[in-house]
Amino acid sequence: MSHVADLQKENDLLRKQLAAxxxxxxxxxxxxxxxxxxxxxxxxxxxxxxSEKSSPDQLGLFNEAEDVLAEDVAEAEPExxxxxxxxxxxxxxxxxPDHFPREEIIHDIPExxxxxxxxxxTLKNIGSDDHEQLDIVPATINVIRHKRLKYACPCCEGHxxxxxxxxxxxxxxxxxxxxxxxxxxxxYGDALPxxxxxxxxxxxxxxxxxxxxxxxxxxxxxxxxPLINLLIEHLHKQxxxxxxxxxxxxxxxxxxxxxxxxxxxxxxxxxxxxACIFHYADSRGQQIPLNLxxxxxxxxxxxxxxxxxxACDDYGITxxxxxxxxxxxxxxxxxxxxxxxxxxxDQALAFIRRLYAIEKRIKDKPPDxxxxxxxxxxxxxxxxxxxxxxxxxxxxxxxxxxxxxxVYLNNQWERLVAYLEDGRYPMDNNAAERAIxxxxxxxxxxxxxxxxxxxxxxxxxxxxxxxxxxxxxxxxDYLTHVFKELPNAHSIEDVEALLPWNANLV
Numbered sequence: 001m002s003h004v005a006d007l008q009k010e011n012d013l014l015r016k017q018l019a020a021x022x023x024x025x026x027x028x029x030x031x032x033x034x035x036x037x038x039x040x041x042x043x044x045x046x047x048x049x050x051s052e053k054s055s056p057d058q059l060g061l062f063n064e065a066e067d068v069l070a071e072d073v074a075e076a077e078p079e080x081x082x083x084x085x086x087x088x089x090x091x092x093x094x095x096x097p098d099h100f101p102r103e104e105i106i107h108d109i110p111e112x113x114x115x116x117x118x119x120x121x122t123l124k125n126i127g128s129d130d131h132e133q134l135d136i137v138p139a140t141i142n143v144i145r146h147k148r149l150k151y152a153c154p155c156c157e158g159h160x161x162x163x164x165x166x167x168x169x170x171x172x173x174x175x176x177x178x179x180x181x182x183x184x185x186x187x188y189g190d191a192l193p194x195x196x197x198x199x200x201x202x203x204x205x206x207x208x209x210x211x212x213x214x215x216x217x218x219x220x221x222x223x224x225x226p227l228i229n230l231l232i233e234h235l236h237k238q239x240x241x242x243x244x245x246x247x248x249x250x251x252x253x254x255x256x257x258x259x260x261x262x263x264x265x266x267x268x269x270x271x272x273x274x275a276c277i278f279h280y281a282d283s284r285g286q287q288i289p290l291n292l293x294x295x296x297x298x299x300x301x302x303x304x305x306x307x308x309x310x311a312c313d314d315y316g317i318t319x320x321x322x323x324x325x326x327x328x329x330x331x332x333x334x335x336x337x338x339x340x341x342x343x344x345x346d347q348a349l350a351f352i353r354r355l356y357a358i359e360k361r362i363k364d365k366p367p368d369x370x371x372x373x374x375x376x377x378x379x380x381x382x383x384x385x386x387x388x389x390x391x392x393x394x395x396x397x398x399x400x401x402x403x404x405x406x407v408y409l410n411n412q413w414e415r416l417v418a419y420l421e422d423g424r425y426p427m428d429n430n431a432a433e434r435a436i437x438x439x440x441x442x443x444x445x446x447x448x449x450x451x452x453x454x455x456x457x458x459x460x461x462x463x464x465x466x467x468x469x470x471x472x473x474x475x476x477d478y479l480t481h482v483f484k485e486l487p488n489a490h491s492i493e494d495v496e497a498l499l500p501w502n503a504n505l506v
Contacts, residue, residue: 167487177483191442221457226495238269240299242432250449270431273501274470278459286310301429321415324428327352329405351385367423471500
């Protein structure tokens with residue numbers, strides 16, 4: 001009997017060991033699956049397309065009860081059309097705007113051919129066949145010489161008067177407002193580093209040292225600070241703001257290594273009189289949003305970073321969640337699916353497409369109409385999406401791509417649906433991402449800022465350029481105007497006249 005008990009005890013121990021080993025194996029298999037997903041996603045990001053548009057292969061019907069899914073897919077399905085022969089279409093020729101100057105080159109026939117071979121009569125001109133081409137002349141250099149006339153009394157020769165001249169953006173410098181604007185636009189608007197600009201200037205016979213150009217940009221960044229202050233005041237009066245941040249490396253920062261991360265923050269509004277402010281900070285801490293925002297602000301649209309929450313709590317700001325971020329996570333999960341297969345990522349994306357379709361249809365309606373339609377049409381879709389999400393959370397491993405997307409959606413839910421509270425609120429943070437994209441593109445070229453002064457100057461110049469672009473201005477003309485007029489501004493009204501929506505560039 002004792003022998004049987006020992007065998008039973010040993011059997012129970014072996015079962016426990018097997019169960020423990022199975023648990024470890026299952027855990028390891030889940031980790032391996034998650035790592036494989038991560039590898040596939042990285043390969044997709046590195047070598048695949050970056051579009052977030054839905055794949056036509058994923059538009060099949062789902063075996064789910066939610067009618068919204070079938071309706072969404074049915075709307076996305078192309079109508080059946082008869083196949084017809086391919087017809088090649090010509091693209092229209094590039095038209096050259098009329099305001100560009102024209103240089104005419106006249107091609108004439110020899111005098112000996114201006115006689116009719118039939119009766120000897122002199123031929124009469126009846127018009128011409130015209131063909132226009134677009135020609136580019138490399139940049140030309142003009143030198144502006146300021147001559148301040150001097151006058152003296154011919155009798156006593158003791159009274160001398162010298163004519164005054166307008167203040168310049170950089171006194172005693174060879175740089176005109178136009179040259180400064182040209183360099184700023186190329187660096188901050190076109191992502192062309194100063195060392196490359198230096199080489200370009202050499203090709204046209206001018207030796208401009210990039211250190212000098214860097215100092216000019218720092219000075220210009222300091223010059224425009226009064227305009228930046230007005231733009232910040234303007235943003236704080238708006239119903240909502242978009243915020244985002246991206247890493248920046250600054251080499252010379254007190255108490256930090258050259259390899260450490262700093263950040264460029266962006267604060268934008270895309271409504272009437274759109275504006276965008278860049279702000280350099282040496283950290284990503286919650287103190288930065290506290291400094292950027294105030295109790296004047298009603299709502300902010302941001303991603304899931306928790307550093308924004310302290311400002312929302314302290315100032316009573318409504319925090320709006322970004323549906324583009326939620327959609328992106330499901331799109332990443334969808335990219336990992338086998339081609340032709342449908343799954344939970346497709347179901348989530350179908351819901352989100354319905355929400356965006358509603359927004360697209362009502363974008364030009366007044367806020368009160370948008371508010372009413374959102375509650376009538378978007379709220380039921382959101383209810384179905386939430387029910388589906390809560391059910392799916394119990395069936396999907398949280399470490400997988402689709403699991404992470406579901407967890408993010410669940411954690412951000414109250415913020416994501418907050419856009420229903422006001423017809424003026426946006427649905428996503430795309431306005432901030434559009435504004436910050438030129439900076440991230442430029443960062444790939446110039447890699448870092450040398451000093452804190454350079455980073456702050458860059459922030460100010462990016463602010464002016466992106467705000468001018470948002471207001472449909474020619475950024476070179478606008479910066480030239482600002483650099484010319486701002487040194488001679490004597491009052492707040494003079495500075496206000498230089499805001500993009502007030503500036504007279506004619």
